[in-house]
Amino acid sequence: MSSKANGWTLLFDLDGTLVESAPDLVGTLNAVLGTDDLPPLPLERGRHLIGHGARALLRRGYEAAGAPLAAEALDARFALFLDLYVGRIADLTRPYPGCVAALTALKDEGFTLAVATNKRTDLSVALLDALEMTGLFACVLGPDRVSARKPDAAHLIEALAACGGDRGHALMVGDSSLDAGAARAAGLPFVAVGFGYADVAIPAMAPWAVLDHYDGFPALVRRCANETEQGLALAGSPG
Structure with missing residues (x-):
């Protein structure tokens, strides 16, 4: 030493x-947005939403898609996000x-x-x-x-x-x-x-x-x- x-x-x-890690994080966000029939965010737009944790990424992602979430709806989407993200955590990261x-x-x-x-x-x-x-x-x-x-x-x-x-x-x-x-x-x-x-x-x-x-x-x-x-x-x- x-x-x-x-x-x-x-x-x-x-x-x-x-x-x-943006490709996997934004990809997971877009998968969740898709369950609500919302369009995906481009990678370059979504990558600047990262950094405050997954719950904040979801909240900000839905706001960017023009569909802000109530607290109880965010909880359900957060659970789905985690399930999906764990399965792809290092696919592209x-x-x-x-x-x-x-x-x-x-x-x-x-x-x-x-x-x-x-x-x-x-x-x-x-x-x-x-x-x-x-x-x-x-x-x-x-x-x-x-x-x-x-x-x-x-x-x-x-x-x-x-x-x-x-x-x-x-x-x-x-x-x-x-x-x-x-x-x-x-x-x-x-x-x-x-x-x-x-x-x-x-x-x-x-x-x-x-x-x-x-x-x-x-x-x-x-x-x-x-x-x-x-x-x-x-x-x-x-x-």
């Missing part, structure tokens, strides 16, 4: 950050290019990796299992495993606690304002990916850095560790 990696935790969002190699290199170097997602934990683990990625992560925490979901800081703070990390040696990687807001509230550097399902323009998230391809991620992480160590050294220096 390198000295820079020692004690460092890297937190990741899942959909739109680690994996391109794939890790982003370079993701697995970059994360494997960082884990081998001694960094702790964890997932903090608004996707339910069982679905998150099922997806990571199907993609043979689960072993990369010390813990996976969906909204059902924390006291408050992103953008609340509690999601990230509790994820760090679950895998033995601390806020002074951690960063958050994500694609949405929810990820940015949680990182800001928790006092963590935020890395915005440029290829996800951003719900606002990336500059509006005020990221510490923007990641356009995972090939550059290990160098970016080491830079963050270096800058943090220098800051701690300056803070602790005499005079």
